[in-house]
Amino acid sequence: MTAPFADRLADAVDRAGNPCxxxxxxxxxxxxxxxxxxxxxxxPRAERARAxxxxxxxxxxxxxxxxxxxxxxxxxxxxxxxxxVHEFERVVAASKDAGLLVVGDVKRGDIGSTAAxxxxxxxxxxEGQDPRTLCDAITVNPYLGTDSIAPFVDACRAADAGLxxxxxxxxxxxxxxxAVEAGADGETVSDLVADAVxxxxxxxVGERGWSSIGAVVGATHPDELARLRERMPRTPLLLPGYGAxxxxxxxxxxxxxxxLHGALxxxxxxxxxxxxxxxxxxxxxxxxxxxxxxxxxxxxxLLER
Amino acid sequence: MTAPFADRLADAVDRAGNPCxxxxxxxxxxxxxxxxxxxxxxxPRAERARAxxxxxxxxxxxxxxxxxxxxxxxxxxxxxxxxxVHEFERVVAASKDAGLLVVGDVKRGDIGSTAAxxxxxxxxxxEGQDPRTLCDAITVNPYLGTDSIAPFVDACRAADAGLxxxxxxxxxxxxxxxAVEAGADGETVSDLVADAVxxxxxxxVGERGWSSIGAVVGATHPDELARLRERMPRTPLLLPGYGAxxxxxxxxxxxxxxxLHGALxxxxxxxxxxxxxxxxxxxxxxxxxxxxxxxxxxxxxLLER
Numbered sequence: 112m113t114a115p116f117a118d119r120l121a122d123a124v125d126r127a128g129n130p131c132x133x134x135x136x137x138x139x140x141x142x143x144x145x146x147x148x149x150x151x152x153x154x155p156r157a158e159r160a161r162a163x164x165x166x167x168x169x170x171x172x173x174x175x176x177x178x179x180x181x182x183x184x185x186x187x188x189x190x191x192x193x194x195x196v197h198e199f200e201r202v203v204a205a206s207k208d209a210g211l212l213v214v215g216d217v218k219r220g221d222i223g224s225t226a227a228x229x230x231x232x233x234x235x236x237x238e239g240q241d242p243r244t245l246c247d248a249i250t251v252n253p254y255l256g257t258d259s260i261a262p263f264v265d266a267c268r269a270a271d272a273g274l275x276x277x278x279x280x281x282x283x284x285x286x287x288x289x290a291v292e293a294g295a296d297g298e299t300v301s302d303l304v305a306d307a308v309x310x311x312x313x314x315x316v317g318e319r320g321w322s323s324i325g326a327v328v329g330a331t332h333p334d335e336l337a338r339l340r341e342r343m344p345r346t347p348l349l350l351p352g353y354g355a356x357x358x359x360x361x362x363x364x365x366x367x368x369x370x371l372h373g374a375l376x377x378x379x380x381x382x383x384x385x386x387x388x389x390x391x392x393x394x395x396x397x398x399x400x401x402x403x404x405x406x407x408x409x410x411x412x413l414l415e416r
Numbered sequence: 417m418t419a420p421f422a423d424r425l426a427d428a429v430d431r432a433g434n435p436c437x438x439x440x441x442x443x444x445x446x447x448x449x450x451x452x453x454x455x456x457x458x459x460p461r462a463e464r465a466r467a468x469x470x471x472x473x474x475x476x477x478x479x480x481x482x483x484x485x486x487x488x489x490x491x492x493x494x495x496x497x498x499x500x501v502h503e504f505e506r507v508v509a510a511s512k513d514a515g516l517l518v519v520g521d522v523k524r525g526d527i528g529s530t531a532a533x534x535x536x537x538x539x540x541x542x543e544g545q546d547p548r549t550l551c552d553a554i555t556v557n558p559y560l561g562t563d564s565i566a567p568f569v570d571a572c573r574a575a576d577a578g579l580x581x582x583x584x585x586x587x588x589x590x591x592x593x594x595a596v597e598a599g600a601d602g603e604t605v606s607d608l609v610a611d612a613v614x615x616x617x618x619x620x621v622g623e624r625g626w627s628s629i630g631a632v633v634g635a636t637h638p639d640e641l642a643r644l645r646e647r648m649p650r651t652p653l654l655l656p657g658y659g660a661x662x663x664x665x666x667x668x669x670x671x672x673x674x675x676l677h678g679a680l681x682x683x684x685x686x687x688x689x690x691x692x693x694x695x696x697x698x699x700x701x702x703x704x705x706x707x708x709x710x711x712x713x714x715x716x717x718l719l720e721r
Contacts, residue, residue, distance in 0.1 A: 138529060152543035159542075186526060186533035190542065192505055192549065197498035218526055220557055221491060222587040224443060228491035237464075237495065238457035244497065252525055254559040254582060256589030277559060282527040284561030287612070288605060293596040300593060300605060307592070 116248055116273030117317035120347060121372060123179035123212050129406035130371045130413075132214060132349070133174050134379030135183040135202060137163045141384040143394040160191040164198035168205045170383060173398050175209035178406070180247075182214040182349075182377055204243040212247045214349065214375070218277065220252030222259045230266035248273030250327060250349070253304045257311070264311050264324060273323040273347070276308050278339060281329025281352035301335070305342045312346060321347050321372070328366065330358035330376065337365030340373070348374040354381030354405070360412040367413050378405055421553055421578030422622035425652060426677055428484035428517050434711035435676045435718075437519060437654070438479050439684030440488040440507060442468045446689040448699040465496040469503035473510045475688060478703050480514035483711070485552075487519040487654075487682055509548040517552045519654065519680070523582065525557030527564045535571035553578030555632060555654070558609045562616070569616050569629060578628040578652070581616070583609045583644060586634025586657035606640070610647045617651060626652050626677070633671065635663035635681065642670030645678070653679040659686030659710070665717040672718055683710055 114122075124130050139150050142163070148154055149162035167183070174181055183202055188195035206213045219229040233249045236242065251263055253276050263274050279289050279301040289301040305326065312324025322345045328336050330352035340348065348366045352358040353376050366374035378401075385401035386394030419427075429435050444455050447468070453459055454467035472488070479486055488507055493500035511518045524534040538554045541547065556568055558581050568579050584594050584606040594606040610631065617629025627650045633641050635657035645653065653671045657663040658681050671679035683706075690706035691699030 136530070156542065156545075184530055184533075186524075186530045186537065189501075189537040190533045192537070193498045193502035195537075196494075196501045200497055218524070218557075219491075220525075221523055222585065222589075225441070225489055225491045228489075228495045232491065232494040232497070232500075237461065240461075252523075252557050252559050254557050254593060255585050255587060256592035256594070258587050258589040280527065280560050282560060282563050284527075284563035287561035288559060288608065289561070291598040291605065291608065293598045293605065300596065300598065303593065303596065 113271070115271050115315065115317040116267065116323040117315070117321040117347060118319050119247065119271070120179065120212060120273070121319040121321060124371050127177065127179040128371070129178060129409055130367070130375050131178040131402065131406055131409065132180040132182050132375040132377045133170065133178055133382050133402065134216070134377045135167050135170065135181055136379040136383065137167060137187045138380070138384070141380065141387060142166055143386060156191055157194040160194035160198045163187070163191070164201050167202045169395055170398060171202065171205045171209050171211065173395050174211055174402065177399070177402050178211070180212035180214055180375060181206050182216050184379070185215060185217045200244040203246060204241070207243045214275065215246035215249040218250050218252050220255055220259055222255055223262070226259050226262040230263045234263070234266040234272040235270045245270070246272070248275060248325070250275045250277065252277050253307065257307065260311055264315070267315060267323050273325060275325040275327050275349040276304065276311070278304050278308060278326040279328045279332060279335055281331045281356055285329065301339070302342065305339050308346055309343050316345055321345055325349055327351065330363045331356055333362040333365055336363070340366050340368070349377065350374050351377045354378040360408040363409070364412050364416070371410070371413055376409060381405070418576070420576050420620065420622040421572065421628040422620070422626040422652060423624050424552065424576070425484065425517060425578070426624040426626060429676050432482065432484040433676070434483060434714055435672070435680050436483040436707065436711055436714065437485040437487050437680040437682045438475065438483055438687050438707065439521070439682045440472050440475065440486055441684040441688065442472060442492045443685070446685065446692060447471055448691060461496055462499040465499035465503045468492070468496070468500070469506050472507045474700055475703060476507065476510045476514050476516065478700050479516055479707065482704070482707050483516070485517035485519055485680060486511050487521050489684070490520060490522045505549040508551060509546070512548045519580065520551035520554040523555045523557050525560055525564055527560055528567070531564050531567040535568045539568070539571040539577040540575045550575070551577070553580060553630070555580045555582065557582050558612065562612065565616055569620070572620060572628050578630060580630040580632050580654040581609065581613045583613060583631040584633045584637060584640055586636045586661055590634065606644070607647065610644050613651055614648050621650055626650055630654055632656065635668045636661055638667040638670055641668070645671050645673070654682065655679050656682045659683040665713040668714070669717050669721070676715070676718055681714060686710070
């Protein structure tokens, strides 16, 4: 890698002309029929995992040149154990080969040398490891505090990688802890995490003005999104919740600055399984159409402001 | 499996006569010389991972009959990608075969179907999966709230498994979020999580009076430990921080009720690498000695109160 994650991301958004990230969440029940081996409980685990990988490599091919990034969700691979993780590595490498940035959605969080081992797993790699199998950025969980994030930040500096720290997630229960008032000024737990994210990323601001240490903020909370964008002015955001979870282009607009920059908007099921609502089309054509339609919706809102 | 995790845990503590859990954190730098292939950057990744697995299978053999449980730390396996995860599965199976309970230290946390996929990966398994490769319990992160924990609780009910939810961790930065005052009564974020843990576990209380939904509380905060034990009266605790992180037997006593019950005390490096301080002994004998010495220290404090 040759430039900080933040700069590579800004360039990738410019090249693609949109800020979409395609979430690679291979729900078994929705996989197109030609990959139904993944659902066959009688098939060997490696074969089932391979069918998932085959589907996603096709999706990655559909993404190439159309979006800046993909976001593989580790859980769906880990459900197939070592065979699933083998496919995770294959899908990451295929994405790199296709010129896509890879945001590994792993939500790891642990302390000291354990966090360093996770950073090695996803960002820095073993000595001599093929860099195609490593992520450009990963999601991490802040519950353990600064000494749990520092090893990941060090890894970002060493490997020109990035982080997206969970600040305010898109799910209904996210308010239980994240929206709790903490301290005298009416600040929430999310606000404290947001301030910490700014601090963690302050030394990793690239030439385009963005830090490589980003934040996850659910697109399902538009008001908070605008507020958190102000609070974290140089922090790239990752916005889940578009499409299947109910948020639209207008809801995410508050996360952006400077046209298409400042945020990536994730859609997973809405793109991967677009074919299930378009039986007349091939599933891959339906995925491309869904991607292009999401891109134009976002462009319309973001570039016409 | 034939009984709720909480009951199997209480029985295992009775059988072993101590509440120790051995943390399987295979730091490369400390591995005994005969497993130095793990450190050889020129060796194939699978071979390096296998050396780690070989070491841990020996440690598991040393643990058998001496302690109730082991706690493999996923990060150190994941650093070796799919090959490492293969060894994780092998070490889990060896532990089950040795009659040990397995607490997978994975600290996962995600929402809805993603959490369900993590629960499948570690607790419930694929249809027909060898149950020896599954954990009896795992650690999880509460930052995303109830809807991120519910799929894990459902998995515990279905598979007689258990959880340890991060409440107050042992690291210095843990106070940044966890000790923040949240709400008018001087309660902390950890207190809110503790109350939530009690609620999540209320329907999974076994015959021995303990829930299968537990909590991680650092042994490095003895006062808070006693307070949180009161706040979560039926919640089994997992106490990291003993030994290398500075806590002793007296520091963990507040986590227990009813003799040896109510908590597991973790030691990792202090046992795995005891041989590095005892060059005159075989590393495995040193590990056994360290385990037995930890067990008697805890028995002395807990049974003589």
